Amino acid sequence: MNMEKRTGSQVVMEALARHGVDTIFGYPGGVILPLYDEMLKWPQIDHILVRHEQCAAHMADGYARATGKVGVCLGTSGPGATNLVTGIATAIMDSVPMLVLTGQVNSWAIGKDAFQEVDIQGITIPITKHNYLVTNVDDLPYVMAEAFYLANTGRKGPVHVDIPKDVFQALTDAPFPETVHRRGYTIPGAAPLTDIERAAEMLNQAERPIAIAGAGVIWSETAPFIRQLAEKADLPIINSLLGLGAIDRQDPRSLGMMGMHGEAAATIAVQEADLVIGIGNRFDDRLTGKTSGFAPKAEIIHFDIDPTEFGKCVRTMHVVPGDLTHNLPAFVEAVKPAKRKTWWGEIRQWQAEYPLVVPEDGRFLARHVMKGLNECTGGNAIVSTDVGQHQMWAAQFYQFKRPYQWLSSGGLGTMGFGFPAAMGAKFACPDQEVWAIVGDGGFQMTLQELQTAFECKLDVNIALINNGYLGMIRQWQELFYDDRQSHSSMGNPDYAKLAEAYGVHFVRCDNAADLPAAVEAARTTKGPSLVEFVVAMEENVYPMVAAGASNDNLIMDPALARSDAESLMGAQP
Amino acid sequence: MKSQHTIQALVQNEAGTLNRLVSLFRRRGFNLASLNAGDCEVEGFSRVTLVVNGDDEVLQQCVGQLQKLIDVVSVDDLPFTASVMRELALIHLTGVANNRREILDLLAVADGKIVHFGLDSLTVEVSGDAKSIDRFIAMLGPYHVTEVVRTGVVGLRTENRIPSELASPTFAATSA
Ligand SMILES: Cc1ncc(C[n+]2csc(CCOP(=O)(O)OP(=O)(O)O)c2C)c(N)n1
Numbered sequence: 001m002n003m004e005k006r007t008g009s010q011v012v013m014e015a016l017a018r019h020g021v022d023t024i025f026g027y028p029g030g031v032i033l034p035l036y037d038e039m040l041k042w043p044q045i046d047h048i049l050v051r052h053e054q055c056a057a058h059m060a061d062g063y064a065r066a067t068g069k070v071g072v073c074l075g076t077s078g079p080g081a082t083n084l085v086t087g088i089a090t091a092i093m094d095s096v097p098m099l100v101l102t103g104q105v106n107s108w109a110i111g112k113d114a115f116q117e118v119d120i121q122g123i124t125i126p127i128t129k130h131n132y133l134v135t136n137v138d139d140l141p142y143v144m145a146e147a148f149y150l151a152n153t154g155r156k157g158p159v160h161v162d163i164p165k166d167v168f169q170a171l172t173d174a175p176f177p178e179t180v181h182r183r184g185y186t187i188p189g190a191a192p193l194t195d196i197e198r199a200a201e202m203l204n205q206a207e208r209p210i211a212i213a214g215a216g217v218i219w220s221e222t223a224p225f226i227r228q229l230a231e232k233a234d235l236p237i238i239n240s241l242l243g244l245g246a247i248d249r250q251d252p253r254s255l256g257m258m259g260m261h262g263e264a265a266a267t268i269a270v271q272e273a274d275l276v277i278g279i280g281n282r283f284d285d286r287l288t289g290k291t292s293g294f295a296p297k298a299e300i301i302h303f304d305i306d307p308t309e310f311g312k313c314v315r316t317m318h319v320v321p322g323d324l325t326h327n328l329p330a331f332v333e334a335v336k337p338a339k340r341k342t343w344w345g346e347i348r349q350w351q352a353e354y355p356l357v358v359p360e361d362g363r364f365l366a367r368h369v370m371k372g373l374n375e376c377t378g379g380n381a382i383v384s385t386d387v388g389q390h391q392m393w394a395a396q397f398y399q400f401k402r403p404y405q406w407l408s409s410g411g412l413g414t415m416g417f418g419f420p421a422a423m424g425a426k427f428a429c430p431d432q433e434v435w436a437i438v439g440d441g442g443f444q445m446t447l448q449e450l451q452t453a454f455e456c457k458l459d460v461n462i463a464l465i466n467n468g469y470l471g472m473i474r475q476w477q478e479l480f481y482d483d484r485q486s487h488s489s490m491g492n493p494d495y496a497k498l499a500e501a502y503g504v505h506f507v508r509c510d511n512a513a514d515l516p517a518a519v520e521a522a523r524t525t526k527g528p529s530l531v532e533f534v535v536a537m538e539e540n541v542y543p544m545v546a547a548g549a550s551n552d553n554l555i556m557d558p559a560l561a562r563s564d565a566e567s568l569m570g571a572q573p
Numbered sequence: 574m575k576s577q578h579t580i581q582a583l584v585q586n587e588a589g590t591l592n593r594l595v596s597l598f599r600r601r602g603f604n605l606a607s608l609n610a611g612d613c614e615v616e617g618f619s620r621v622t623l624v625v626n627g628d629d630e631v632l633q634q635c636v637g638q639l640q641k642l643i644d645v646v647s648v649d650d651l652p653f654t655a656s657v658m659r660e661l662a663l664i665h666l667t668g669v670a671n672n673r674r675e676i677l678d679l680l681a682v683a684d685g686k687i688v689h690f691g692l693d694s695l696t697v698e699v700s701g702d703a704k705s706i707d708r709f710i711a712m713l714g715p716y717h718v719t720e721v722v723r724t725g726v727v728g729l730r731t732e733n734r735i736p737s738e739l740a741s742p743t744f745a746a747t748s749a
Pocket residue numbers: 386387388389390391413414415416438439440441442443465467469470471472473
C-alpha cells in the first residue's frame with residue numbers, strides 16, 4: 001500500500017483515532033506544540049486542558065478505571081513530563097492501562113542539557129510497563145500501535161512514549177502495522193486443565209474455604225464467574241481494596257474488604273480458613289498483615305495472570321497461571337456444588353459480633369456521610385477517593401455493585417487522586433453519576449482542577465470530608481506515637497468562597513439530618529458540585545491491624561463495646 | 574538456599590534496554606555479581622549474562638521479573654553441570670624485570686598469554702571460569718599486579734538446549 005507522507009503529529013493523532021480514543025488529557029508546552037497544532041484538525045478527539053499535568057495522568061487513570069479502556073494523557077518535556085510521574089506511578093501500582101505521551105527536545109539536542117530537557121525515559125523505566133524514546137519518525141506508527149497493545153493486554157499498565165519535537169514534525173510514509181509482533185511477549189491464556197482440576201479438588205475437599213477477589217477480576221471482566229463460583233461452591237467472597245465491585249456487596253456471600261481496615265469478619269474468616277483462594281489479587285501487605293501470621297491454618301491457591309505474583313508475598317500451595325477469562329469459568333465448571341452450613345454459621349457469628357458501626361452519639365461522623373451517600377445514590381454511583389481515613393470508610397460503607405465503579409489509589413496511595421480521577425471517569429461515562437470522596441488534605445493537592453471542571457461543565461460531585469486533619473496521620477500518631485500530633489492538624493480555606501471563585505455549586509453540611517438534601521442538591525445540579533461535610537475531627541478508622549502486625553491482632557472499634565453502638569450497616573441478610 | 578546463579582537473557586536492542594535491566598535489579602534489590610552484554614547470532618538482539626546471588630526464591634522472582642520486561646525475549650537459568658562458563662581477564666603487572674621466567678610458568682599453567690610487554694611491565698590475558706581466574710590472580714600475588722580488568726562471565730548451555738527463540742517461527746508472533 002502506498003501511504004501518503006504524514007507528519008509524526010498526524011501519526012499520533014491517527015493512532016489515537018484508530019484505537020477509538022475519544023478524550024485525552026493534557027497540557028501544552030514548547031516541544032509538543034506540533035502535536036497541539038495538529039489536534040485542531042481532529043475534532044473527534046476531545047482534549048481536556050488540565051491545570052496540572054499530574055491531574056492529566058489521574059484523569060486518564062480514572063477514565064481507564066471506569067471503563068477498562070486505555071486512558072491517554074500528555075505533557076511537554078521537562079517539568080511537564082516530571083509532573084506526570086506521580087500519576088504514572090499510581091497507574092503502574094494498580095495495573096491501570098494508560099498511554100502517556102510526552103514531548104522531548106529536538107533529537108539532535110538530546111544529551112546537551114537543552115532547555116526543558118529531562119531524561120524522562122530514564123525516569124519512567126521503573127514505573128511503566130514499557131517505554132519508548134522515538135528518534136525516527138518511521139518507527140512511530142509501529143510504536144504507537146505497540147504501546148496501545150502492551151498497555152491493555154496481559155497484566156495491564158502504563159506505557160510511555162517520548163517523542164522529540166523534530167519527530168513530531170518529520171514526514172513518514174510508514175504504515176500502521178496490521179498486527180503487533182513482539183518476540184517474548186506472550187499474552188497468557190488458559191492454565192493447563194490439570195491446574196484447574198487440582199484447584200477444584202482442593203476446594204471440594206476444604207471445609208472452611210474462602211476466596212479473595214482482587215482487581216484482576218475487574219480488569220478481566222470476570223465478575224459474573226465470581227458470583228457463580230460463590231453460589232455453586234457456597235463460597236464466601238472477600239475483596240481486596242481494589243477488588244471491590246468484583247462481587248455485588250449485597251450478595252449474601254460477599255463479606256466485603258479484608259485487611260488493615262477491612263471488615264473484622266472477613267479478616268477473621270481468612271485467619272480461620274483452611275483454604276484461601278486468591279483470584280487476581282497480589283497479597284499486598286495492607287491485606288496480609290505480617291505475612292508469617294497470614295491465614296495460618298490455610299493452604300493457599302493463587303490464580304493470576306502474572307506469574308511473578310506467585311509466592312512473591314505469601315507461601316502458595318498451588319497456582320493457576322493465566323487469564324481469568326479462561327481460568328475462572330473452567331474453575332466454576334470443575335468445582336462440585338457444596339453447602340457449607342457450619343462454616344457460614346461461624347462467619348455469620350463474627351459478622352453479628354463485629355459489625356461496622358456508626359455510633360449515634362450526637363456527633364456528625366464521616367461514617368454518616370459514607371452511609372448517607374450510599375443510600376442517596378442507591379449504591380450506583382462511580383466513586384473515587386483520595387487516600388486516608390475517608391478512603392477506608394468509603395471502602396467499608398459504600399455498597400459497590402459492579403466492576404469499574406470504584407476508583408482508588410490502592411498501591412501507591414496517592415493523595416490528590418480522587419478529584420481528577422472522578423473527572424476522568426465522568427468524561428468517560430457522562431451518563432453515570434460520579435462522586436469524588438476526598439479528604440481536606442488530599443483535595444488541597446489537586447483542587448485547581450475545579451476550573452477545568454467548571455469550564456467543561458462537568459457534572460461531577462465532590463464530597464469533601466472536612467475533619468481539619470490529615471486524619472489518617474493523626475490516627476497513627478494517636479495510636480502509635482502517644483498522640484503526639486506532629487504536623488497533622490491542618491487549616492482549610494473558606495470552601496464556600498473557593499467554590500464561588502471557581503463558579504462551582506456549593507453546599508455545606510454539618511449534620512446527618514441535612515445530609516440527604518445536601519447530596520440531592522449536588523446530584524440535581526448540572527455541572528460540578530462541592531459538598532463540604534464538616535465532620536467530627538478526631539475519629540478513628542476501625543477495625544485496624546497495625547502496620548507490620550499479624551491479622552490476628554485486630555483492634556476493634558471501641559464503639560462496639562459501648563451501649564450507644566448501633567449496627568447500621570451489617571451486610572448480612 | 575543461598576547460592577549463585579548464572580542467568581542468560583536474550584534481549585531485543587532498544588533505547589534503554591540495558592538501563593531497564595539494571596534498573597530492575599536495583600529496584601527489586603537483587604544482588605548482581607556481574608553483567609556481560611554483547612551481540613549474538615541475530616542482528617538487533619543481544620545476549621546478556623547475569624551472575625546473581627540469592628536463594629531459590631530470589632532467583633525465581635529475578636527470572637520472572639526479567640521475563641516480564643518487554644524487550645527481554647527469553648531467560649535461561651544456566652545449569653552449572655550443562656553449560657560452559659567463561660570469563661576473560663586482562664592483568665597488568667609491573668616490576669617484572671627479574672621475574673619473567675616465573676610469570677611465564679604461571680601463565681603456562683593457566684593457559685594465559687602475554688598480550689603486551691614493556692621494559693618492566695607485562696599485560697597478560699587469561700580466560701576460564703571465574704574461580705580459576707580468581708586463583709590465577711591469587712598466584713600472581715608475589716608480583717606487582719597494578720590493574721585487573723574482567724569481562725564478567727559469559728555462558729552457553731551445552732545440554733538440553735532449547736532451540737533458539739530467534740530461529741523458531743512459532744515463537745515470533747503474538748498478534749494484536
Ligand atoms: C501525596 C501523598 N503525601 C502523603 C501521604 C501520606 N498520607 C496518607 S493519608 C494522609 C492524610 C490524608 O489526609 P486527608 O486528605 O485530610 O484525609 P483524612 O485521612 O483526613 O480522611 C497522608 C498525609 C500520601 N498518602 N500521599
